[in-house]
Amino acid sequence: MNSKLLDDFTKDVLETAKRNSTYRTLRTMETPESSHVKICVAGAHASSEQLLLASNSYLDLANIPELKQAMAQAVLDWGTGSGGARLTTGNKTPHNELENELAKFKGEEAAITFNTGYMANVGTISALCGKSDIIFSDALNHASIIDGIRLSRATCVVYKHNDMIDLERAIQESKAKAIGNEPSPNATKQKMLIVTDAVFSMDGDLANLPELLRIARTYNCLLMIDEAHATGVIGQTGRGLAEHYGCEHADVTVGTLSKAIACEGGFVAGKKQLIEFLKNKSRSFIFTTAMAPAMAAGALRNLQFLESHPERVLQLQENVKFFCEALQREGLNVPQSPSAIIPIIIGDEAAALNASARLLERGYVIPAIRYPTVAKGQARLRASLMATHTREELERATTAIVQVIRSTNYV
Structure with a gap:
């Protein structure tokens, strides 16, 4: 068994990914999928509650x-x-x-x-x-x-x-x-x-x-x-x-x-x-x-x-409209999304990772999406909403996103 060949190959790939800010790691949630979750955060003594703005469970049915x-x-x-x-x-x-x-x-x-x-x-x-x-x-x-x-x-x-x-x-x-x-x-x-x-x-x-x-x-x-x-x-x-x-x-x-x-x-x-x-x-x-x-x-x-319960679909659509308009009022260049997915373009991979990490510290889960999932130079925060997010939660999330982005002049 040529373990050195395997070790050298995988090490090179992983080190290159780290240098390019495209290295992936797993995030562990300790609660069921819903609009609010608890996540293990590196360096923290206990899991913290976060507002989940990253789930594909758009209608929030997983925990009913x-x-x-x-x-x-x-x-x-x-x-x-x-x-x-x-x-x-x-x-x-x-x-x-x-x-x-x-x-x-x-x-x-x-x-x-x-x-x-x-x-x-x-x-x-x-x-x-x-x-x-x-x-x-x-x-x-x-x-x-x-x-x-x-x-x-x-x-x-x-x-x-x-x-x-x-x-x-x-x-x-x-x-x-x-x-x-x-x-x-x-x-x-x-x-x-x-x-x-x-x-x-x-x-x-x-x-x-x-x-x-x-x-x-x-x-x-x-x-x-x-x-x-x-x-x-x-x-x-x-x-x-x-x-x-x-x-x-x-x-x-x-x-x-x-x-x-x-x-x-x-x-x-x-x-x-x-x-x-x-x-x-x-x-x-x-x-x-x-x-x-x-x-x-x-x-x-x-x-x-x-x-x-078709009202859940309509509530999701209303949430997306409200959130996009709130971000746009603050001057962010985001589209009026027709779906539940709202991309917030950052550009640089390291900057997107940093923005996501800072939002996590403030209680918001919005992942950084980077190359090769998107083109180089198109790294972004990818927000996705649920029908059960409240307008107050979305307003607070908008404020946090804008403050993080403006404080570092990402866009």
């Missing part, structure tokens, strides 16, 4: 007593594990019930669940496309989309972020090139897939679904969107981009149960035939043990809670 009780009962009813893959012994009643509810919630014929949203993207893209196909991918798509494209071995064409003119140009050029290269009689018919995040996780902006639909129809492309940060957040009742824009759905809609739904797992919703196809062809569905049935039952109960 009745939902926790439902999950506990599900464990008692179904045990702690599934015992097998869905296609062998792992498929239990809660899986089917959850998928039926997801399809209904998304307004689709059917749905299929995966163990994570990452697995949903990887498994779906690599099942739909192969090496003879072309995938058009937004420049700011999530890593799970990028990895799915790599696994598919399809040709990847990256278009400028949210730039529909550039997307259309890229498709036209690819079609012209295909016409110029006469395929052999036995060649597989080429598919073209447009894939994009619905809400972009670092900037909080939305994909232009109506234009994407138009382009997909015009050029006979499939369209896939990932609504990880849109489900439970976008649209009057949290059903996503189609509800927000009042338009048709994409051919393939991916989502997650781990953010606004506050549980675990991912899903794909669409036509029944698409879902049957994924059951037969998606490797990340076929070759993995099913999520615990108790987890599926918990996700179902959380989803039903969301459906019966």
Whole structure:
């Protein structure tokens, strides 16, 4: 065993990350996920309570007593594990019930669940496309989309972020090139897939679904969107981009149960035939043990809670509007976010880390996002809100953010 080779390689990588202020460490929370948490802070004798402005649990469902009780009962009813893959012994009643509810919630014929949203993207893209196909991918798509494209071995064409003119140009050029290269009689018919995040996780902006639909129809492309940060957040009742824009759905809609739904797992919703196809062809569905049935039952109960409490979605949207306007009044260059994500650009990686650390000392959890998650020189504080944050809390957070930034002239 060549331990020195491994030690030297990993040491070099970690030391480089530390020099570049891109080294990652874990932060430990000692309380359940909610708007207020206790965190172990280095050098402190005891954990301190913080206002959490960093969670993807946008509707703050993870710590609701009745939902926790439902999950506990599900464990008692179904045990702690599934015992097998869905296609062998792992498929239990809660899986089917959850998928039926997801399809209904998304307004689709059917749905299929995966163990994570990452697995949903990887498994779906690599099942739909192969090496003879072309995938058009937004420049700011999530890593799970990028990895799915790599696994598919399809040709990847990256278009400028949210730039529909550039997307259309890229498709036209690819079609012209295909016409110029006469395929052999036995060649597989080429598919073209447009894939994009619905809400972009670092900037909080939305994909232009109506234009994407138009382009997909015009050029006979499939369209896939990932609504990880849109489900439970976008649209009057949290059903996503189609509800927000009042338009048709994409051919393939991916989502997650781990953010606004506050549980675990991912899903794909669409036509029944698409879902049957994924059951037969998606490797990340076929070759993995099913999520615990108790987890599926918990996700179902959380989803039903969301459906019966649309006021939580509206409260979240009102909080975002209030917070963005408060920051803007103080002179900060932040967008009026249409999602729950508000980026506060700092620029320098070390400066962003320092700002985040100073806010933590004052009782606010807002992480610094740095390269390679965002481009070099685009380091930022990434705030994400919950429906249960109060206006008083958001006002105090605004004051703290502005004071930290102004005291060091970051922006």
